[in-house]
Amino acid sequence: MSDLFAADPAETDKARPLADQLRPRSLDEVIGQTHLLGPDGTLRRMLASGRLGSLILWGPPGTGKTTVARLLADQIGFRFEQISAIFSGVADLKKVFEKARFERLSGHRTLLFVDEIHRFNRAQQDSFLPVMEDGTVVLIGATTENPSFELNAALLSRSQVLRFESLNAEDLENLLQRAETLLGARLPVTDEARATLLGLADGDGRALLGLVEEILASARSEETLDPTALLTVVQRRAPIYDKAQDGHYNLISALHKTIRGSDPDAALYYFARMLDAGEDPLFLARRLIRMASEDIGLADPQALPLAIAGRDAYQMLGSPEGELSLAQVVVYLALAPKSNAVYTAYKAAVSVAKSTGSPMPPMVILNAPTKMMKGQGYGDGYVYDHDTPEAFSGQEYFPEKIGRQNFYNPVERGFERDLRKRIDYFARLRAEKSRRRDGD
Incomplete structure (x- = not known):
């Protein structure tokens, strides 16, 4: 006796998710x-x-x-x-x-x-x-x-x-065409909406087929969806991003390097992507402050205060208005002259400080708050810089054990050009005063 309630194999197959129906049967059928x-x-x-x-x-x-x-x-x-x-x-x-x-x-x-x-x-x-x-x-x-x-x-x-790489637009289009062949009809969307649909999939073939099923289930008969109508029918897919994992580190690295590379458009793109994915704007504000010191430094002394002001503005305005302040910082930092001279100088100074122990500073620059210390030579021979014509005594401040060091080397960009001139000027004065002292 036949079972009146037995499922029709054809209907059962149609009930399967589209992604399952289109699953490749050989490696040659895999897209991408x-x-x-x-x-x-x-x-x-x-x-x-x-x-x-x-x-x-x-x-x-x-x-x-x-x-x-x-x-x-x-x-x-x-x-x-x-x-x-x-x-x-x-x-x-x-x-x-x-x-x-x-x-x-x-x-x-x-x-x-x-x-x-x-x-x-x-x-x-x-x-x-x-x-x-x-x-x-x-x-x-x-x-x-x-x-x-x-x-x-x-x-x-x-x-x-x-x-495995995300599927590109061509791969996604091929997958969409396979789905249309299986369904026996073209998806009821305009060419512009079709491009929007591929973008919403964000390189995920399974997500694309899920969006197709949403369109088929929700679209009215004989209706052709434009991009606006498409977005009212389908649920927007969340970007691939985990604030504690690889996607997070990839995008913050991209933002940092595009600012360092003086590309404001690319920097704004990655900044917007991180915000769109749900990143904490204050995390981005902190990183922008870091970039202002690490990659710009004194080539543009306004970079750091502006980055701090952007953070403060965001805290005052909140979201979504405050994001514009941070976007302003992104563009400013990207276009600012770049220098990591302070960053490398600091690392070099830390290295020397760690490797040379605790040598005593020169006695000449030590205070002598007691008679005993004065008698031992503390502060003996110190020249008050403001008493000199150039407000520069040229005294030696490094411990004798390690000798004079050179950590900070400004670049020939932005405000550091002027700092380079000052350093060269002080170096000449120091050499002249040293020769006079030696002559005395």
Whole structure:
């Protein structure tokens, strides 16, 4: 007797998420990652050699890490076992390892795919080492975080790290066309809205297909969405950014280097990206203050007070008005003359101070608050600089043990050009006064 309530296979297939329906069935169908899967790609060469070692697949979400791992297992004829570090513990790992050992006795090798492998603690990561070394499993771990920071050195030394890149606009367009072919119709959006849609996906193929499903579920019949209408239909995807992890450090590094590189437009772009992703504006204000000292210094003495004023303005105005004050600082610092002379001078002074112990300053510049100290020569021969015609005595202030040092060397940019002239002037005076003293 037929079951009247049995699901229609065609309808069941349609009920599956679009990303699942479009999952590639071979490595040739994978979109993107040509540096790994192209004719000369790293993974292609591994497969051609007949040997596949343990791998760490590092990259943003929706770039095909899970799919590629599954297809690699098919390609080399291994069992595919998948676990997630979010939902698994030591007991789960032991079961997986025991099953892999049993299957190996039957001649079946296991490719173990661990999603979010960085979520495992150090001890859990160490538990993979014996089964990797004895060949019980070939491990493929997937992570969105920088493996250098999140994975044990021992685990990394036994694996090859492969970086997955965000899908570019061409990749996303190819994926969208595949979805339209499966659906049998073009997505009801204008060309401008189509470009907006690809931008909203932010390099994530899975996110793109999720947005397509939102459009199909929400758009009215015979309606063609322009960019404004599109944004009212779909939920904006949050940028890939974790304030405590790799995305955070990548963008603050980019902001710092674009300001140092005197590119105000690029600096504003990274500044806006960090704010858009939810970064604390006061964190950015503190970093701008640091940049004013480290990369501009006395080439523009106004840079530091302006950076501090930008922070104070933000604290007074709050968000969103206060962000404009910080944006003003970003542009000013990017266009300011650059010098790290104070920064390098300070580091050099610290190095000498740490390496030379505690030598006594010259007696001539020490105070003599008691008769005994005066009798021992404290302050003897000190020349009050303001009593000289140039307000410069030219005395030696470094301890005799280490001798005169040169830490600060201004650059020929901005206000430091004038400081360079002053330093040269004082050096000439010092030399002249030294010759006179020696002559006396």
